[in-house]
Amino acid sequence: MSRQKHDSLSQVSTALQEARSEPPIAPSVQLPLNGEAKSDARAVTASRPLTLIGVPAAAIIALAIDFFAAKHETPPPAPYYRFLLFGILGIGLLGWALFPFFRRLRPWMRDNSPIIAGVVLLAGAWELITSGFRLLPLPYFPGPTAVLQSMVSDRALLFDSTWHSLILLLSGYFLGVAIALVTGITIGWFPHARYWGMPVLKVVGPIPATAWIPLAMVVSPSALFSAIGLIALAVWFPVTMLTASGISNTKASYIDVARTLGASPRYLIFRVAIPAAVPHIFIGLFMGLGTSFLTLVVAETVGVKSGLGWYLSWAQGWAEYGKVYGALAIMAAFFSTIMTVLFKARDRVLVWQKGVIKW
Template identity: 55%
Template sequence: MASNLADPQAGVAAPVTDRRGAGTIGPTLSVLSPVFVVAAALVVHQFLPTEQLPPLTWLDALPEWRHPYPVALALVALGALLAALAHAVVPALRAVVRHNAPLVAGAVGVAAVWELVTTKMNWLHQPFFPGPNEVLGAIIEDRVLLLESAWHSLRLLLAGYAVGATAGLVTGIVVGWFPRVRYWAMPALKFIGPIPATALIPLVMTIWKDSFTCAVALIGFAVWFPMTILTSSGIANVRLSYLDVARTLGAGRFYLIFRVAVPAAMPNIFIGLFMGLGASFLTLIVAETAGVPAGLGWYLSWQKGYMEYAKMYGALVLSAVFFSTLMTLLFQARDRVLKWQKGVIKW
């Protein structure tokens, strides 16, 4: 045993070296995974025969290498290589690159499977299921109209969401703080709240003649109910010890509500904001198909009427990016406001 401890050539260092070598292989494969998946997607795109017959579009005048799908794959591969270089050179970026590289690889893999089952194998037929190249071409072709529609949808969504969140916050605070108001209001909320906002389209169209105001009212109603319920629940369940300490220090009702109860109820309030945002997305698309002269929902309905399914799928892709961006911004706001929850509650 003594000779093993004294001998620097003993077989203890070898496993450490092996573990280090194995530890570098996993992160390297993870960082370079988008490049490998892009290569497989390009092989599928370039060498498998095309069984689906796409309609004639502006893409037919371009050479194959200038089509949007292979160009997008090449840009993803270039970005992945630059990210791998940054991973090797900048230690601060390593965690971000390792986290996002597999997600990018997964998205490219989904696009490759999409092309395989549509354009290459024709398991899903035209015109209802176009391939990714055709959908990207439709997005590029209608990019101006799509961006204009996204801008109109953003204005409408933010207006309705602000109205519903503000009304829900006020109603929730009143219902949660005052027991007498809660006694009368909760039965009414349970009766009115579950009504789908889209079922109120005929009613709001008779009250307001302007289609934008009608859509704002529908979105606001969809946001108001979950915001009210969760805010009132958070206010009503604030620990009595917090309120007792504040009263002992001489706090009045206004201070107790807005400096004690509302901050303590912020986790519930943010859950209401998230639920309201999801409800607003659903209501937005339906509201825009009911008379709003612009927006992503209007664009979807219009293109479906002309059986332009590639443009319809392009609008769906843009809607997904649009909605996920708003959801991410709300997550970041939640993380900043509820920073004290880190390490206490799993997010």
């Protein structure tokens, strides 16, 4: 018995020594053949959409117009427009070359390249019509070179005007929203408030906020407060109407179930009616934001000494139409950014309705 155990132990030790003496087997790695690697590279290269070429091609066309067709004044303006076009050309070529490596940016680059190319071509056509063929009278229709130079030279004043417009807009907008939410909830929930409040809304609401400027200048102690009040009034009407409509149209089944479970009136308002009215409230916020833009520009032309509306009126008074177009471009970017932020907030709050209203 002991001999058999000794033999088995010796066999085990011999097997272990043989296993140690054998070289380890490397894991098998399947390397791609040269033909497969070439086919993958061709697939990556072929995956670049042709629309990506549009951006550098449009920049080259716009540069050719600026160099050979445009007739600039004497002394020649600063070449900010050319620098911008060269930057777009470089970014376009870089985006085309690195397109296969930007996986997250591929959809955005593929979808927006035609739009960017169209904007660059539009700028080139604008310069060809104004600075090249001179089909539009100066100084009312300056070219993009003059507009960009005006924006760069007046950048400090434009930044200050944009900042003051932002403060004025947000102050009036949030004041109007706060008052409108209280008014809308009261009118939408309480029947007596609705009976007396709706006639006031129907009479006062449709009047444009800018029509109250003469009265606001008399009542308000300063032009700043009158501008804030006018913006708040412009926001108040649509937000109040949509909030009251959403509150009053809350499903009766929701309210009945909550009452059956012992909900208090405060609970019914803040936990049932208001959440059900949030989609209507956001529509009112969008409408109020649009009217606040118009009211802001008009209010800044009366008495206020700073802001984009004031800058626009001041530049038009001195026939500086390059500055006028520059202010309009900043207004477009400014208002569009604020509207985009509001849409992002709506998509965060109303997750179940994300994408229903696109911007």
